[in-house]
Amino acid sequence: MDVTVRDARAEDIDAVTAFADSTWDGWDYVPDAWDDWLDEGVTLVADADGRPVGTVHGVTRDDEAWLEGLRVDEDYRREGIASALVDGVVERTADRGVSVVRCMAFDGNEAGVSFLESVGFGRTATVRHGRGFGFPYGSALEPANFDESLEVVRGTEAFEAVDGLYATSDWRMWSVPDSVNGYEGEVLGFVEDGEVRGIALCDGTRINETGEERRTELVLGFVWSEPRYVSQFALDIRGEAREREIHDAVVFVPDDQTVDAFDQAGYDFDRHDHIYEKVIQ
Template sequence: MATFEVRPARPEDRETVLAFCAHTWEWGDYIAEAWDGWLADQQGRLFVATSNGQAVGLLHLRMLNEYEAWLEGLRVDPAYRRQGVASALHQVALTEAMRLGARTVRLLTEMVNRAAIALARKSRMHEVGSFIPYQAPPLLELPRRLAALPRPEPARAEDLEEIIDYLNVSNIFPLTGGLYYSGFIAYSISDRLLKAKIEAGEVYLLRRWERLDGLMLTEQREGRHGKYLFIGYIDGTNADTIGQLAYVLRHLAAQRNLEMVRAHVPDLLMVRDTFAGAEYQAVDAPYITFERILS
């Protein structure tokens, strides 16, 4: 097997990297938009693998906080695949994550990407959750059957302990790895994350009979899909609760004049069926999140 040098990326690597990333998907790749930010990332690291001095592989190590690392943007020049480039990048990135103090490292890949899944497992990572991207248009009016029901309300700072207690006994929380997705990056749902989301007005609670019955963590985003509301985590004691939350977010998107609601729906039959019932459609293949505990 050939050997490759892995080193920090340099500005002059850009055009070579973009050339072998040009046809990653039918629409191209996001590496061109991400490159400058990744290269300037002082907390993380952007690595390239080289052969005879030329970049043939890429991987970005992002530090989400002092203890969580995220691997993204793994790319290998098609002419150098199955020669150990990806493994070499992975090992260097994992070693660097530990050196930077990370206790956990994660990555995301499509369920159909067998090579990436095999690499994750070879790197002693294990699956902690999976989701399917769904979307739905804004909804001007809620269905009549929901109009008279209690509405979800933004969480307040004093709700934090109740939210934590709810998640500790949730059936959904452990099956999703306890993760919140901000786009295609997963964060542990920690006290700190919940506090920040509550302060931003991005946590909604649904109560029935004076108890917490469901919740969702959201954010407003803008990108290739225009301006949209995004559900990064949703939970409920039953399908009716989750369905109501899903409908309400569509209505909220209409009130904000947004173009779409998008959601990373846990790949659980009950939750998938509930989103379909709320007139959301799957728009992509399932994704899997892998994790490795470093210490």
């Protein structure tokens, strides 16, 4: 079978929607993101038999790339199309100076994990994301200095467990910058007895639409706290969302005892999010 990988075009949307919507029982975010994808990063399409049968998107930040939205028409799977698309993103981003490409795979996606390993990706971290509705408790969180906060969290078990990564509101994960000059979000600190006991990197808000429900979310892409203060910190994060008139707080935390503390503080956790990466030589 003759397969051609090329840059995506606006007119590919109908064909992409046709095979993407079959991925998650009739709905997929890819068609909604198509226009944004064409304006940002690298979006590729694989053609076979005269029509698009696969797509993928890659976006870069400094020397890192994030791979997302890999979709292949079910009639053309196991034909090397997914590999060709991923190779295309790796090659294009390498030309832009990227040294590592990452992506996310969820629990139960055994086929996806097997594929990633077959093309040279290895698991580097596992995170859990939890959602807690804004709680009218109040918040003692306050703005914190990024560089000083980084000194506190770097070397902690939490920072090492997530491989120094943090999540953004668009569900991508990047290395925590070495200085505030490379960070565009907020840093929130929890202070008790005159000492910083908890730190959260906040990437702002996002809109979560499920059916007819539309909720705002405050996204905290890395959360660390001293063990004895985790529960209080978790409640304050919910209170922070409420004070900002945001429906929910979404936290990304290591897959450790922190999950239990946030769960007891009213957060709902679902799947494990596994982060895979491929280092480009």
